[in-house]
Amino acid sequence: MPIEVGLWNITSNNISKIEYSSIDSEKRLEDVLSSNISILDDNLLIIGRQTPTIFGKYIDLLGIDPEGKITIVELKKNKTSREVISQVLDYASWIKDLSYDEIKNICKDYRKEDFESLFAQKFGISPPEKINQEHDMIIVCSELDNETERILNYLSNNYSVPINAVFFRFFSDSNSEYLSRSWLIDPIEAEEKICKSGIQNKGETWNGKDFVVNIDSYDGISIWEDAQKYGYITAGGGAWHIKSLKNLFVGARIFAMIPKKGYVGVGKVIAESIPIKDFKINKGDKEVSILDIPLKCEGIKKNSENLEICTYLVRVEWLRKNQENMAYWETGLRGNQNSAFKLKNKFTLDKLIKHFKLED
Structure with missing residues (x-):
């Protein structure tokens, strides 16, 4: 239950x-989600x-994330019946076989701009x-009936089908209007299950916890x-860097790389990203702003x-750390500009x- x-x-x-x-x-x-998809x-x-x-x-809305995963969004303003599940599964059966060029053409038809340019503007990378x-299916509604909720949970929990529901509720008071959002299934937990199942195994699967920074x-x-x-x-200031750090959840493991x-x-995330002005350092028996630390x-x-361009920090418990002149690299290791x-x-x-002598 949400x-x-x-x-x-x-x-x-x-x-x-x-x-x-x-x-x-x-x-x-x-219209609301198209103009500001960050709400979702x-x-x-x-x-x-x-x-x-x-x-x-x-398909109501079609999205893509920085890793190229496609998301199908189906919108229902009222309580949703079980037919919507067959509807989004039908969409997914078509989406899964679309080529790179077909995705580009869909984008061009809608946005009237080149896919690569829009992608770079949004994410700061090619x-x-x-x-x-891979693909996701998201049902947006105000509520689900019990039968639909049982079917959706069954598909997700037992077969790792990448389907979820998000509830938007509309509030109005005087001259103001509001939307609230809640998920049926925690998105991080859902992704971990899918990764472990290997159900979308066109590429290498993610174990649900490891990142490179x-x-x-x-x-x-x-x-x-x-x-x-x-x-x-930290990944520096600016919108793209801030978004990138938000993917790091408490408990995630990170491998630090100097380009x-x-x-x-290698370390473990122990707190989510915050603006640098809010980051505190323990000095003796008190906390001091990092801005006051040399x-x-x-x-x-x-x-x-300036919260839009300042540096954001993620607190980390380091498990292993080496000096820069002892950085580890060998042929075949992966890097990424993200x-x-x-x-x-x-x-x-x-x-x-193996290199950092970790247990798993």
Whole structure:
């Protein structure tokens, strides 16, 4: 069952609950998500809207993530019946065989711009050489009937079908309108199950916990010495770097790599990313802002009050760490220009586990 969301107006002593209702039309919900898909998932680029399939049906929204995974979004403004599950499965049966060029053409028809340019604008990188190796299905609704919820959970839990439901509830109060969001199945848990099952095994599967983080430099000075000492990693300022760090969840394992040099450490994420001005360092018996700590790489403190371009930090417990001149690299290891990316390559992971003498 999803978590129930309630909303109360506490502006005055007369506390009142704001009752939710269905949004007035599916088109309006589609307009809202098309204009700002971050409401659903900040890691999606919308490449299609009302995309026609060869079966004579239309997909409400079609998205792609930085790794080239396609997401089908089906919108229902009211309570959703079980027919919607067969509907999105039918869409997925068509999506799974689309080529790179077909995906590009869908994007061109909708956005009137080249796919590669839009991808680079959104994610700050070029598209992967292979896209549509995996796909997700998301049903957007205000609520599910019990039968539909049982079927969806059965497909996800027993067969690792990449399908989920997200609930948007519409609230209005005076002259303001609000949307709340909750998931039927936690997206991270759902992805872990799919990765472990190997059900979408067109490429190498991800184990659900391992990432690589590229260690930045500012004004030519690496952050690595400070990162080791104070227990953090950062991917720099700017929207794309901020989004990249948000993928790192508490409990994730990260392998730190200095570009063009190699891997220098491995650690465990112990807190999600926060703006640098909110990051504290333990000094004796008190906490001190990192902005008040002398750093070798002072460049990370620039623009600390501007949340859109400041540096964000992720707190890390280092399990192994080496100096920069002892960075590990050998032919065949994988790197990536992304600030933080999922480590799927088994050869690289096996080599890193051996090199850093990890238990698994």
